[in-house]
Amino acid sequence: MATGRTHRPATRSRGIPEATVARLPLYLRALTALSERSVPTVSSEELAAAAGVNSAKLRKDFSYLGSYGTRGVGYDVEYLVYQISRELGLTQDWPVVIVGIGNLGAALANYGGFASRGFRVAALIDADPAMAGKQVAGISVQHSDGLEKIISDNGVSIGVITTPPGVAQQVCDRLVAAGVTSILNFAPTVLTVPDGVDVRKVDLSIELQILAFHEQRKAGEEAAANESAVPAPAGRADSTDQGPDGDVPAVMPA
Amino acid sequence: MATGRTHRPATRSRGIPEATVARLPLYLRALTALSERSVPTVSSEELAAAAGVNSAKLRKDFSYLGSYGTRGVGYDVEYLVYQISRELGLTQDWPVVIVGIGNLGAALANYGGFASRGFRVAALIDADPAMAGKQVAGISVQHSDGLEKIISDNGVSIGVITTPPGVAQQVCDRLVAAGVTSILNFAPTVLTVPDGVDVRKVDLSIELQILAFHEQRKAGEEAAANESAVPAPAGRADSTDQGPDGDVPAVMPA
């Protein structure tokens, strides 16, 4: 790990916990829905239910932003929408480039949730010359040769990588060199970036694997109802427990 | 925090922390890459670097699984691949249905990371009659009328929802009624499910919003950069930390 010096936000009084930041978009979505239905105010209990969290957590989260509620009443929907938007930086325009226009890149380009939240797809970029000029989501795909120019011309600071894993790092390097400082990575690879650049990743298969873990545990629990403490030989290759369905095929596919 | 009704008896130490479970797929991916290069053993330091975490965390994580390493040497790659796969439940076959074959559904159907990890796309389902019969990723799309039958015939316990938000809840209800107990939701909606059903969500725009927050913070810091003479020598450059860590629960009891 680099012993960089880009220290922690010296963001004085503005220290909003990461966990809270990660939930703000959730609240914002719920609030936007209320706003569209012209609901004027909402209680922490109602809003928490709509966002899928509990109300104590929501109130604590909001307390980091300031005191935007009214005791005995609740929160003003419009006001809160604005405050959260501002806090997240969504009151400004964020030009974004998407690199790698396969199925996923196209899905993102078409995704409505971006435009409505301050994100503007400034360009779709692909390395395949055959893609250049094609229209995706109403935008003309450009060849990756022009990546650097596109980024500087549009003042892009956020890049989305939806390329195959093999080229993700080099795309990342070019994006960073061109001035991008935030990257959303959908390629199943660990990206190395200099200090000061943020990377967030979304790995579609990781989520499924986590579900499989819990699913397996559920299945195992049913059977484990009778069987209690396993003496456990404690030798080497045993874990505390074993797979539920006994037989397992060899190892992983190569 | 899987607070199910069915809470585990006194089944000792079956408790792998959620944070650890969420990283196992990461380790598995790194290990698979090593395995493909026929690397026989790996140290916690090397593997941690490949997975994008620090080595202390990795060793702690592995300690929950058992003592699978050799002091002074490291970990046997193949053995560890197997142990993690087994722990995650990937040594068994998981038939999955994907409901909503738009851009995103198609992207997922084509995603290679599934098949190689024990997930098998049992069916692609769409409500649009015009989609029925079309081939996507070599699989014929089926109309949603047959959803219940498909699920029971194939013993599907994991469903992926890639529909528009407006119909996500009703699709979810049908999946659950048909026997699905784990759901991966890509629709930007909070799903309500009965106890015992796991939901994980992936919201593409939430990740971007979190990036925007940090991006905005960076911009603000530049201005305040001159004043702090960078005290704290122990500070660490936080970047390098990729991962929707703040991943909000997503599951939860009614």
Next chain:
DNA sequence: TTATGTGAAGTGTTTCACAGCC
């Protein structure tokens, strides 16, 4: 000597419970 495995310390997050204000 090397690198794992793990108590203990440190840090971050959630929940509780109630004071404070409308």
Next chain:
DNA sequence: GGCTGTGAAACACTTCACATAA
């Protein structure tokens, strides 16, 4: 009375640092 805002307690997760084993 009702609901927010928040210290304090509980819990979860990470990091440290070193005993332990090959």
